[in-house]
Amino acid sequence: MLEREMHFMEMTIALARQGMDEGMGGPFGAIVVKGDEIIGQSCNKVTSTNDPTAHAEVLAIREACRKIGSFQLSGCEIYTSCEPCPMCLGAIYWARPDRVYYASTREDAAAICFDDSLIYDEIMKPPASRRIPMQQIGHAAAWKVFEAWRNKEDKISY
Amino acid sequence: MLEREMHFMEMTIALARQGMDEGMGGPFGAIVVKGDEIIGQSCNKVTSTNDPTAHAEVLAIREACRKIGSFQLSGCEIYTSCEPCPMCLGAIYWARPDRVYYASTREDAAAICFDDSLIYDEIMKPPASRRIPMQQIGHAAAWKVFEAWRNKEDKISY
Numbered sequence: 001m002l003e004r005e006m007h008f009m010e011m012t013i014a015l016a017r018q019g020m021d022e023g024m025g026g027p028f029g030a031i032v033v034k035g036d037e038i039i040g041q042s043c044n045k046v047t048s049t050n051d052p053t054a055h056a057e058v059l060a061i062r063e064a065c066r067k068i069g070s071f072q073l074s075g076c077e078i079y080t081s082c083e084p085c086p087m088c089l090g091a092i093y094w095a096r097p098d099r100v101y102y103a104s105t106r107e108d109a110a111a112i113c114f115d116d117s118l119i120y121d122e123i124m125k126p127p128a129s130r131r132i133p134m135q136q137i138g139h140a141a142a143w144k145v146f147e148a149w150r151n152k153e154d155k156i157s158y
Numbered sequence: 159m160l161e162r163e164m165h166f167m168e169m170t171i172a173l174a175r176q177g178m179d180e181g182m183g184g185p186f187g188a189i190v191v192k193g194d195e196i197i198g199q200s201c202n203k204v205t206s207t208n209d210p211t212a213h214a215e216v217l218a219i220r221e222a223c224r225k226i227g228s229f230q231l232s233g234c235e236i237y238t239s240c241e242p243c244p245m246c247l248g249a250i251y252w253a254r255p256d257r258v259y260y261a262s263t264r265e266d267a268a269a270i271c272f273d274d275s276l277i278y279d280e281i282m283k284p285p286a287s288r289r290i291p292m293q294q295i296g297h298a299a300a301w302k303v304f305e306a307w308r309n310k311e312d313k314i315s316y
Binding site for chain 2 (some may be wrong): 006009012025026070087093094100109113119122132156
């Protein structure tokens with residue numbers, strides 16, 4: 001039962017360990033599978049590339065999209081060694097794969113001092129109540145651009 | 159009042175309009191400011207680069223981090239023409255700037271058919287109840303990697 005999926009998850013966890021051992025970043029890995037082919041894979045590379053967005057899922061999604069020449073991953077599965085943080089969960093929703101498999105949880109991540117759980121809590125607060133202060137300015141001017149988008153005839157929606 | 163901040167926001171909104179007019183992607187822009195210097199800026203480039211993670215905030219954060227050679231944006235402000243989606247909000251928390259200014263809201267984005275508001279709703283659901291099915295497998299093996307991280311002496315935390 002779930003033998004195929006466990007095979008891909010074991011590879012994902014091995015990626016996480018390898019990335020950690022090689023000093024690429026945190027102990028996380030992700031793989032994108034289409035049919036039975038791996039079309040994207042990465043470990044976390046935040047600290048080795050000075051890129052706070054270089055989580056395993058984001059990098060694996062970007063590689064898979066480059067490979068198939070599309071910004072959509074319909075028909076794909078994503079394997080990740082840990083429950084996606086809000087950034088990666090957002091990236092997954094924008095990429096729209098069919099299914100996600102994860103191993104560790106946000107609570108496990110918190111137990112080894114990663115902020116995933118804190119960010120989940122912050123996201124549910126109104127912008128003005130968050131730890132990083134968020135203030136709205138310039139609303140009227142910004143809305144004019146949205147109206148122009150709504151009326152644009154040659155736009156590519158996503 | 160807020161004259162300096164409105165100046166940067168006007169530039170951010172101009173970036174959003176320019177990116178839309180040039181067919182780069184959706185009508186969004188973002189700028190990272192340190193002191194009074196712009197150290198990162200981008201419009202949305204999802205459809206022109208086939209990268210679902212190429213939101214304005216993510217690209218501006220990545221550029222700013224490359225420029226200063228750090229995965230942290232302490233001492234910086236981020237201006238974004240729209241309330242960050244969960245992916246970008248997560249990216250902001252990982253980058254840890256001092257403050258965020260936004261113009262349009264997630265409801266405005268929903269009104270022109272972007273999924274921001276839907277993703278906010280999905281994030282608050284338990285993984286198994288989401289529109290994109292999310293299933294936990296391989297927990298024990300993944301936890302061993304987290305334990306190894308906890309015991310690793312030469313790690314760089316983030």
